[in-house]
Amino acid sequence: MAVTAHLIVRRGPGADAPSSRYAVPYTPGQSVLDGLRFVRQALDPSLSVRHSCISANTCKECMILVDGKVAYACTARLEPREMVLQPLPNKPHLRDLVTEIAPPDERLDHALRTLGRAPGGTPTR
Ligand code: FES
Numbered sequence: 149m150a151v152t153a154h155l156i157v158r159r160g161p162g163a164d165a166p167s168s169r170y171a172v173p174y175t176p177g178q179s180v181l182d183g184l185r186f187v188r189q190a191l192d193p194s195l196s197v198r199h200s201c202i203s204a205n206t207c208k209e210c211m212i213l214v215d216g217k218v219a220y221a222c223t224a225r226l227e228p229r230e231m232v233l234q235p236l237p238n239k240p241h242l243r244d245l246v247t248e249i250a251p252p253d254e255r256l257d258h259a260l261r262t263l264g265r266a267p268g269g270t271p272t273r
Pocket residue numbers: 199200201202203204205206207208209210211220221222223
C-alpha cells in the first residue's frame with residue numbers, strides 16, 4: 149500500500165482561513181516543497197506557492213509555517229502524516245501560501261516612486 153502525506157493548506161493567515169486538503173504520495177527524503185509541487189502539477193494548479201531555487205536553500209522565497217513553525221518548505225521534510233501549512237502571519241498576505249517578503253525598499257512600487265513614476269506608469273512629478 150502506498151504511503152501518503154496529507155497536506156492541509158490554509159490559504160490565508162489565521163485559524164479561520166479557508167483551507168484545502170491534499171493527499172500526496174510520500175517517499176522518504178522528500179521535502180514539503182516536493183509535496184506542494186506535486187499538488188500543483190497533479191491536483192490543484194491554482195495553489196499559489198513561491199519558490200525559485202527548488203531545494204538549494206538559497207532564494208529564501210519558500211518560507212511558510214509548517215505545523216505552526218516558520219520553515220523553508222524546501223528543507224522541511226515531508227512526513228507521512230497530517231501536516232498543516234500556512235502563509236507567514238507577520239507579512240502582507242498575497243495569495244494562498246505566498247506573502248510579500250521583499251524588503252519595502254526593494255519592491256516595485258518603491259522603485260517606481262524613486263523614479264518619479266506612480267505604479268501604473270503615471271508620472272508623479
Ligand atoms: S526554494 Fe529557495 S530557499 Fe526554498
